[in-house]
Amino acid sequence: MKEQKNEMSRRHFLGTGLAAAAALTVIPRHVLGGNGFMAPSDQINIGFIGTGKQSRYLVTEFARRAKVIAGCDVDTRKLDWFKAINEASQFKQFGSTTKDFKAYGDFRKLLQNKDIDAVVIATPDHWHAIQVIEAAKAGKDVYCEKPFSHSIEEGRLMQQAIEKYKRVCQIGSMQRSSKGFRNACRLVRNGLIGDIIEAKVTCGGPGIKCDLPTEPTPKNLDWEMWIGPAEFNGFNAILSPPMEEDVFPRWRSYKEYGHGGISDWGAHMFDIAQWGLGTDDTGPVAVYPPDKERRSLTFVYDNGVTMTHEDYGRGAGVRFIGTKGVIDVSRGYFETLPANLVTHQFTDNEVKLYESDDHYQDWLDGIRTRKQPICSAETGHRTATICYLAAIAYELNRPLKWNPVKEEFLNDEEANKMRSGYLRKPWTMTV
Numbered sequence: 293m294k295e296q297k298n299e300m301s302r303r304h305f306l307g308t309g310l311a312a313a314a315a316l317t318v319i320p321r322h323v324l325g326g327n328g329f330m331a332p333s334d335q336i337n338i339g340f341i342g343t344g345k346q347s348r349y350l351v352t353e354f355a356r357r358a359k360v361i362a363g364c365d366v367d368t369r370k371l372d373w374f375k376a377i378n379e380a381s382q383f384k385q386f387g388s389t390t391k392d393f394k395a396y397g398d399f400r401k402l403l404q405n406k407d408i409d410a411v412v413i414a415t416p417d418h419w420h421a422i423q424v425i426e427a428a429k430a431g432k433d434v435y436c437e438k439p440f441s442h443s444i445e446e447g448r449l450m451q452q453a454i455e456k457y458k459r460v461c462q463i464g465s466m467q468r469s470s471k472g473f474r475n476a477c478r479l480v481r482n483g484l485i486g487d488i489i490e491a492k493v494t495c496g497g498p499g500i501k502c503d504l505p506t507e508p509t510p511k512n513l514d515w516e517m518w519i520g521p522a523e524f525n526g527f528n529a530i531l532s533p534p535m536e537e538d539v540f541p542r543w544r545s546y547k548e549y550g551h552g553g554i555s556d557w558g559a560h561m562f563d564i565a566q567w568g569l570g571t572d573d574t575g576p577v578a579v580y581p582p583d584k585e586r587r588s589l590t591f592v593y594d595n596g597v598t599m600t601h602e603d604y605g606r607g608a609g610v611r612f613i614g615t616k617g618v619i620d621v622s623r624g625y626f627e628t629l630p631a632n633l634v635t636h637q638f639t640d641n642e643v644k645l646y647e648s649d650d651h652y653q654d655w656l657d658g659i660r661t662r663k664q665p666i667c668s669a670e671t672g673h674r675t676a677t678i679c680y681l682a683a684i685a686y687e688l689n690r691p692l693k694w695n696p697v698k699e700e701f702l703n704d705e706e707a708n709k710m711r712s713g714y715l716r717k718p719w720t721m722t723v
Contacts, residue, residue: 335358335359336358336359336409336410336656336659336660337358337359337361337407337408337409337410338354338358338359338360338361338362338408338409338410338411338412339360339361339362339363339364339394339402339403339405339408339410339411339412339432340360340362340363340364340374340411340412340414341364341399341402341411341412341413341414341415341423341427342364342365342412342413342414342415342416342419342437343363343364343365343367343370343371343373343374343414344365344367344370344414344532344541345538345539345540345541346414346437346540347363347374347412347414348373348374348377350412350414350464350652351374351377351378351381352377352381353652354412354652355378355381355382355385356381356384356385357652357653357656358410358656359382360378360381360382360393361392361393361394361407361408362393362394362395362396362402362405362408363375363378363393363394363395363396363402364395364396364397364398364399364401364402365397366397366513366514366515366517366518367510367512367513367514367518367532367535368397368512368513369512369534369535370535371395371397372395373535375393375395378393379393397514397517398517399415399423399426400426403426403427403430403432404430408432409432409433409659410432410433410434410435410460410655410659411423411427411432411433411434411435412435413427413434413435413436413437414437414464415437416518416522416541416543416544416549416550417439417441417442417544417549417550417551417555418442418520418521418522418548418549418550418713418714419520419521419522420436420437420439420440420441420442420446420450421441421442421443421446421447421449421450421713421721422520422521422719422721423436424436424440424450424453424454424461425449425450425453425721425722425723427459428453428454428456428457428459429453429457431457431459432459433459433460433461433655433658433659434454434459434460434461434462435461435462435464435652435655436450436461436462436463436464436672437463437464438463438464438465438559438560438563438672438675438676439551439555439556439558439559439672439675439676439679440463440559440669440672440673440675440676441672441673441676441713442550442551442713443680443711443712443713444676444677444680444681444699444711444712445711445712445713446712446713446721447672447673447676447677448673448699449721449723450669450673451669451670451672451673452723453723454668454669455669456723458662460655460658460659460662460663460664460665461664461665461668461669461672462651462654462655462658462665462666462667462668463667463668463669463671463672463675464651464667465559465560465563465667465671465672465675466651467560467563467564467623468563468564468567468646468648468651468666468667469648469649469650469651469654469666470623471649472621472626473564473567473621473626474645474647475626475634475636475638476564476568476610476612476619476621476626477564477567477568477645478638478642478643478644478645479619479628479633479636480568480569480612480614480619481568481570481643481645482638482642482643483614484616484617484633484636485612485613485614485615485616485617485618485619485628485629485633486614486615486616486617487614487615488568488569488597488612488613488614489597489598489613489614489615490597490598490599490600490612490613491565491568491569491597491598491599491600491610491611491612491613492599492600492602492604492610492611492613493558493561493562493565493599493600493601493602493609493610494561494602494603494604494606494607494608494609494610495553495554495556495557495558495560495561495562495601495608496552496553496554496556496557496558496608497552497553497554497686498547498551498552498553498554498682498683498686498687499544499545499546499547499550499551499552499554499555499683500545500546500547500552501546501547501548502523502525502531502546502547502548502549504525504526504528504530504531504546505526505528506525506526506527506528507526507527507528507529508527509526509527510527510534513527513532515527515532518531518532519716520716520719521714521715521716521719521721522548522549522714522716523548523714523716524716525548530542530543531543531546531549544556547683548714551679551680551683552683554601554679554682554683554686555676555679555680555683557608558601558678558679558682559675559676559679560608561608561609561610561622562599562675562678562679563667563671563675564610564621565599565610565612566671566674566675566678567645568610568612569593569597569599571593571674572670572671572674573670573671573674574674574696574697575593575674575677575678575681575694575696576591576592576593576599576678576681576694576696577592577593577594577693577694577695577696578591578592578691578692578693578694579591579592579681579682579685579691579692579694580592580685580691580692581685581686581688581689581690581691586600587602588600588601588602589601589602589682589685589686591678591681591682601682606620606622606625607622607624608622608623609621609622609623609624609625610622617629617630617633619633646666648665648666651666651667654666677699680711681694684707684710684711687710688706688707688710692704692707699711
């Protein structure tokens with residue numbers, strides 16, 4: 293009975309002024325009950341590391357399915373706003389909210405909270421590796437935004453940590469939980485457009501070096517902690533815009549913190565290409581930057597299939613070209629040639645793919661069953677590797693041979709040094 297009492301205390305709900313306003317127009321699920329309702333005492337407790345633009349969306353998703361009991365950010369104003377959004381979301385779902393939400397400025401302190409079962413990591417890319425590894429060590433399951441890592445070697449260390457500490461990890465490549473993308477990849481995998489010749493991927497280009505002028509740092513922001521293990525640059529609002537600007541911050545454009553569109557949108561679209569090609573556990577054997585023979589950066593797989601990074605004229609997306617047809621897929625379209633393939637009815641005898649129609653619930657289900665969800669650490673690492681192979685090839689501007697088993701370049705010392713990321717002292721990264 294003592295354990296039950298502590299559990300109820302730990303998950304005690306308290307309506308706030310914000311929640312009370314929501315109660316005037318919303319009938320909470322705890323009143324309705326029915327299928328799908330889960331008692332508060334059975335909820336998974338989640339902590340958020342990073343509470344900026346992306347987290348404001350993610351918390352509305354997870355607060356409907358779990359208990360978000362903590363948040364961490366180096367910007368106190370963003371953290372306060374996140375807390376308010378979480379309270380409104382929890383009240384809308386359950387008719388009350390938690391009084392014991394914990395706010396942190398240092399993710400390491402959040403990870404020490406024994407009440408937290410799992411964490412959502414939505415920080416700039418240069419933070420992902422340390423935070424995923426330390427979360428795994430602390431016994432937390434992990435949802436990590438894409439791209440999984442900020443370098444090739446980081447990604448492998450992250451995957452090893454998830455495996456070593458037996459954690460359930462989902463990467464935020466939510467296109468894998470979309471029926472259109474799944475069906476497109478399943479058509480490819482079942483040979484319905486014949487043998488695959490080529491995949492074309494449209495996404496942004498590589499990142500640039502940060503040369504922004506230093507501006508006065510806002511009092512609500514711990515800039516030293518924002519930089520963390522990355523190469524130091526002074527504060528500029530382009531990297532961390534004020535809370536009132538409802539925009540995605542442009543740190544993604546700079547190599548010190550992201551890798552440009554090649555990893556931002558590339559982590560989505562190369563991911564689908566890898567899924568369709570059936571190469572989630574491997575990668576290409578060569579990458580060629582544009583030259584006289586090749587109009588676009590080109591990956592070559594060991595079976596002869598090529599994948600190009602090019603704009604095929606339809607926005608961010610993937611085009612699969614086979615000997616008997618073509619498939620175009622993105623968030624805004626799913627089209628096939630022949631056209632009737634869009635409505636193809638799959639049979640039990642055809643190749644199946646992991647089916648998830650809810651990326652967030654898929655992770656939570658995995659936490660309960662201890663099975664890896666649709667976009668595991670290995671999958672996320674392999675996709676991020678594609679992004680960084682492209683970035684390295686663009687920067688060196690020469691053909692590169694890649695061993696996807698050893699994860700190293702052949703006979704190219706300079707390229708191999710670029711597999712690792714920058715790690716500013718005193719930060720360390722050990723599994």
